[in-house]
Amino acid sequence: MPRKKAADTKIYVLDTNILLHEPLAFMSFKEHDVVIPMTVLEELDYIKDSKKDVARDARVSIRSMEDLLRDASPDDMVEGVSMKGLGSGPSAPTGSLSIFTDLTMPEGQQVFTSNENDNRIINVALNLQASHKPQQVVLVTKDLNMRLKAKGAGLANVEDYRTDQLITDIKYLSKGYHKFEGNFWDKVKSVDSQTEGRDTVHTIDKKVLPEAYINEFLIDEEGTFAGLVEHMTDEHLEVLDLGVERMMGRHAWGISPKNIGQAMAMHALLDPHIDLVILTGPAGSGKTLLALAAALEMVVERNMYDKIIVTRSTPEIAESIGFLPGTEEEKMAPWLAAITDSLEVLHKNDENVKGSMNYIMEKANIQFKSVNFMRGRSIQNAIVILDESQNLTASQLKTIITRCGEGTKLICGGNLSQIDSNYLSAVTSGLTYLVEKFKNFSGSATINLDGVVRSRLAEFAEKEL
Structure with missing residues (x-):
C-alpha cells in the first residue's frame, strides 16, 4: 500500500485504457503518486500477445514499468518506487509508482454484484480512499461507464486522462480561418501594400487580429476579401491577397469549389x-x-x-x-x-x-x-x-x-x-x-x-x- 503523504499530493489509480492510450502515461502526474492495480497488469498481459492494434502499446507500457521496478523488492513495489530522474523539466515526475494487489473490499462492504475487472479496479481506488484520508485518491479512466460506476460506488474523484487534451470544448478548436464581420477593409486603419507579379501582400497592424497564426485564412462576411497570413511579427501581419473570384475560379482534376470553405x-x-x-x-x-x-x-x-x-x-x-x-x-x-x-x-x-x-x-x-x-x-x-x-x-x-x-x-x-x-x-x-x-x-x-x-x-x- 502506498505510503501516506501530505494532503496536497494525490494518488492516481490508472485504468488499463489509459496505458493503451499513452503507454508512458504513468509518468505524467508530476509530484503525485501513481498506483497500477494488479488487474491492469493482467489485462496488459492478455493484450500484449493479442492481434489487436494496441498490442504494441501494451508491450511498451510493460517494458517501461519493468525498467523502473526491475530492482525493487516486493515491499518497495507495494509502498512505491520513486520516479525521480525519469524526465526533465517542470513536468518531470517526482512521485512514486506502486503495484496494488488488494482487489476485493472487506466482507460486508461490497458494492458490486460481480467480480469483473472494472469492478476490481474501482475497489482498489475505494480501498485507497478509505485508508489514505485526507489524501485525495483519483481514478483515471477513459471509460465513461466506468466513471459513472465509480461515482455510484462512492469514489469522490474520477477523471478522464487530459494531459494530451489541448482544448476544453470543441467550439474552441481552430477553424483555420477567421471571418470578419462586414467588410474586411473597414477593420483596417493603416496598410502597406506591395505587388510582385500577380501577388499582392498587405502589411497590416496585428491589432486587427491579435491571435492570428501562420497560414490562417482571412475572409469577411460580405465576400469581398480573402487573404492568407504569410508572415507575422510582434506588431504586423503580412497578408497575401488571394482574391475571392480567383480562389473560386480554381480547379483541380475538373473539380471547382462550391463555397469559400472549399476554395480555401x-x-x-x-x-x-x-x-x-x-x-x-x-x-x-x-x-x-x-x-x-x-x-x-x-x-x-x-x-x-x-x-x-x-x-x-x-x-x-x-x-x-x-x-x-x-x-x-x-x-x-x-x-x-x-x-x-x-x-x-x-x-x-x-x-x-x-x-x-x-x-x-x-x-x-x-x-x-x-x-x-x-x-x-x-x-x-x-x-x-x-x-x-x-x-x-x-x-x-x-x-x-x-x-x-x-x-x-x-x-x-x-x-x-x-x-x-x-x-x-x-x-x-x-x-x-x-x-x-x-x-x-x-x-x-x-x-x-x-x-x-x-x-x-x-x-x-x-x-x-
Missing part, C-alpha cells in the same frame, strides 16, 4: 509549400473528394509527386484483414470505398468509367494501405491521404506523420462528430490534438469545411438528425 481548402491542398493539410467538417462537405482531386492534379497533371497512398483508421482490421482474399490493396478495398466512390464521381462523365478509374489508379500509382502496416516505413515524394483520422489517438497520428519523408504531403481528413472509438471524444481525438499542435507550424494549414454540398437530403440530415 483547395488553395492549401495545391500549395507545394504546405506539407500537412488538415480537413475537418461534417459528412458531405467535400473533404475526401477535394483531397483526391488535388492529389490527382499534382501527381498526374503536374508531376510534382510520384504516387498517392491512401490509408485510414480501421479498428477491427488487425484481426480480420488476414481472412479477406487478395493482396493488401484488395483487402483494404471495403474500408476505402469512400475513395473509390470519389474516383467514380471524378470520372462519371467518361465513356468508360471503370476503364478510366483503372487507368488513373495505375497512372497515379494509387496504393491502398492499412494504418497498422505504416509503422517502420519511410515514404518519399508522395501524397498520403489519411481518411477518417478522427478515430486515431495522438500517438497513432504521430506514428503516421513521422513516416513522411522528404517531398511528402500529408492530407488528414475527419469528422469529429463521427468518432467510433470507445475511448475518444471530440476534444481528446488525435485529430483535434493535431489541429492545435500544428496551428503555428508554417508547413501546415487547417480548414474546417462547414457546408454540406453532397445533396439537399444530406444537408437536411446533418442539421436536423
Whole structure:
C-alpha cells in the first residue's frame, strides 16, 4: 500500500485504457503518486500477445514499468518506487509508482454484484480512499461507464486522462480561418501594400487580429476579401491577397469549389509549400473528394509527386484483414470505398468509367494501405491521404506523420462528430490534438469545411438528425 503523504499530493489509480492510450502515461502526474492495480497488469498481459492494434502499446507500457521496478523488492513495489530522474523539466515526475494487489473490499462492504475487472479496479481506488484520508485518491479512466460506476460506488474523484487534451470544448478548436464581420477593409486603419507579379501582400497592424497564426485564412462576411497570413511579427501581419473570384475560379482534376470553405481548402491542398493539410467538417462537405482531386492534379497533371497512398483508421482490421482474399490493396478495398466512390464521381462523365478509374489508379500509382502496416516505413515524394483520422489517438497520428519523408504531403481528413472509438471524444481525438499542435507550424494549414454540398437530403440530415 502506498505510503501516506501530505494532503496536497494525490494518488492516481490508472485504468488499463489509459496505458493503451499513452503507454508512458504513468509518468505524467508530476509530484503525485501513481498506483497500477494488479488487474491492469493482467489485462496488459492478455493484450500484449493479442492481434489487436494496441498490442504494441501494451508491450511498451510493460517494458517501461519493468525498467523502473526491475530492482525493487516486493515491499518497495507495494509502498512505491520513486520516479525521480525519469524526465526533465517542470513536468518531470517526482512521485512514486506502486503495484496494488488488494482487489476485493472487506466482507460486508461490497458494492458490486460481480467480480469483473472494472469492478476490481474501482475497489482498489475505494480501498485507497478509505485508508489514505485526507489524501485525495483519483481514478483515471477513459471509460465513461466506468466513471459513472465509480461515482455510484462512492469514489469522490474520477477523471478522464487530459494531459494530451489541448482544448476544453470543441467550439474552441481552430477553424483555420477567421471571418470578419462586414467588410474586411473597414477593420483596417493603416496598410502597406506591395505587388510582385500577380501577388499582392498587405502589411497590416496585428491589432486587427491579435491571435492570428501562420497560414490562417482571412475572409469577411460580405465576400469581398480573402487573404492568407504569410508572415507575422510582434506588431504586423503580412497578408497575401488571394482574391475571392480567383480562389473560386480554381480547379483541380475538373473539380471547382462550391463555397469559400472549399476554395480555401483547395488553395492549401495545391500549395507545394504546405506539407500537412488538415480537413475537418461534417459528412458531405467535400473533404475526401477535394483531397483526391488535388492529389490527382499534382501527381498526374503536374508531376510534382510520384504516387498517392491512401490509408485510414480501421479498428477491427488487425484481426480480420488476414481472412479477406487478395493482396493488401484488395483487402483494404471495403474500408476505402469512400475513395473509390470519389474516383467514380471524378470520372462519371467518361465513356468508360471503370476503364478510366483503372487507368488513373495505375497512372497515379494509387496504393491502398492499412494504418497498422505504416509503422517502420519511410515514404518519399508522395501524397498520403489519411481518411477518417478522427478515430486515431495522438500517438497513432504521430506514428503516421513521422513516416513522411522528404517531398511528402500529408492530407488528414475527419469528422469529429463521427468518432467510433470507445475511448475518444471530440476534444481528446488525435485529430483535434493535431489541429492545435500544428496551428503555428508554417508547413501546415487547417480548414474546417462547414457546408454540406453532397445533396439537399444530406444537408437536411446533418442539421436536423
